[in-house]
Amino acid sequence: MSGVYLYQNRLLPQEEVHISPEDRGYYFGDGIYEVFRVYNGRLYEADAHMRRLQKSAADVRIELPSEPEQLLHQLVELVAANRLTEGTVYLQITRGEASRSHPFPKAAAPVLMAFTNVLPRPLAAVQSGISIVSMDDIRWLRCDLKTLNLLPNVLAKQHALDRGAGDVVMHRGGTVTECSASNIMIVMGGRIVTHPANNLILHGITRAVVLRLANELEIAAEERPFTLSELMEADEVFITGTTAEITPVIAVDGATIGGGTSGPVTRKLQQAFERSIEAL
Structure with a gap:
């Protein structure tokens, strides 16, 4: 997170970017974001990322500063x-600068900031897989919006790391939803x-790519709720995300999934994902 920033x-240069302490993103989390790979x-x-940003902006009623x-x-x-x-x-847009008061400010203008981050591909995890642990999904009911209100996700990720796991899988009353920053299949x-x-x-971009690739590979895919019990009994489990790509899950709550290695369906999808990168 250094070098040149996009500000408005x-x-x-980074040193010339100054965010007001009265920015609503700072004291309300009143903003949206998007992460592009x-x-x-x-x-x-x-x-696809831009369409999701537009949806988040429209639903929280923040006007995009640019077309x-x-x-x-x-x-x-x-x-x-x-x-x-x-x-x-990383791209972030807040509702803007205003005195601290809950209602939308009439005069505030959205503030846009973006920066780049060097991030190697997670090739070791993609090849070897990760373990995950389960926990209750304590988030609000609009997880489809990519907003700045990520404290529950931060706590969830730390919950996993404290237990020596790579991530959590969240559930609502036993129905699996997603992980701290990725979808799960x-x-x-x-x-x-x-x-x-x-x-x-969250309507993950990599999730959508995987479903598209599965269709092209004639791998059957079903979008429906599934339970923790089904997760534990699955032949294969993997997570999908902009930074996670397609990462196998080899253990859940200490129990081995499949043979403890990446399965054949996961590997086919990983190979197709590689081809989609090469086609850029």
Whole structure:
């Protein structure tokens, strides 16, 4: 997180970017964000990420400071300015600066900030897999919106790390939703099952890519709620995310999944995902 930032409509050195302490993103979490993956210097699934940003903005009633096409162009310029070849672009838009009061301020203008981050691909985890632990999903009921209110996700991730696991799998009354920053899928009898893209999960871009790839590979996929019991009995489990890519899960709450290694369906999807990167 250094070098050139995009602040409002300008590319600036980091030291020239100044956020007001009265920005509503600071004391209300009143804002939205998006994370774009960069492979070989190019944004991956950029249009899909931008559509999700537009939906989040519309649903929380924040006006985008620029047209989507212009904003994408600015992100491409940001990547080039920082000479980023492999990493992420973080984009954040808050409702703006105003005195601390809950109602929407009448005069505030949205504040946009974006920066790049060098982030190697998670190749070790993608190959070897991770273990996860389960916990109650204590988040609000609009998990489909990518907002700045991430304290429950932060606590969930730390819960996993404190127990020597790579992530958590969250559930509501035994029904699996997702992980701290990724979606989760199971494979049963060669069929992929994942939670429907409703208000209880983030509509992951990599999740959508995987479902598209599964269709192309003629792998059956079903979007329906599934339980912790089904998760524990699955032949394969994997998580999907912008930074996680397609990562196998080899153990849940200490119990081994499948043979404790990446399964055949997961590997087919990983290979297809690699081809989608090469096609950029």
